[in-house]
Amino acid sequence: MTKILAVNAGSSSLKFKLLEMPEESVIAEGVIERIGVDLDQDNNVTIKFNGEKHKQRKHFDNHEQAINLMLNQFKELGIVKDFNDIKGIGHRVVAGGEWFNKSVLVNDEVLKKNREISFLCPIT
Structure with a gap:
């Protein structure tokens, strides 16, 4: 299993x-x-x-x-x-923009891009 x-x-x-x-x-x-x-x-x-x-x-x-x-x-x-x-x-992930439109393995590059696009869905 x-x-x-x-x-x-x-x-x-x-x-x-x-x-x-x-x-x-x-x-x-x-x-x-x-x-x-x-x-x-x-x-x-x-x-x-x-x-x-x-x-x-x-x-x-x-x-x-x-x-x-x-x-x-x-x-x-x-x-x-x-x-x-x-x-x-x-x-x-709330908003992956054009970069994350399917599942991906998280690595340093993915984390970096996620931080860069975090403005797409800020916590208010």
Whole structure:
């Protein structure tokens, strides 16, 4: 089984799906919201796995904390036995302009171009 993690990190959220490839079947998916924002009364973490929703409230100062919780939940819920089970990670880029109109492997050149075109979608 080849597991690939797809993430979409927004300014205050982290959406994710863990996929079984090449079938593209969803093993688990979820969202962590209100990153860097004070919590309200609602749950801000939801992970769907095996037909069940696992919800909780937790404060996150930053995306690193949110990613760590997501990965630890993968292990605690038995979604992965080891982080090495995840063979690749993809991240959605908001605006790739004419340079990124398909998936690419991230390298120094890609990171440089991404910084150059970041004006296409600034965080406001």
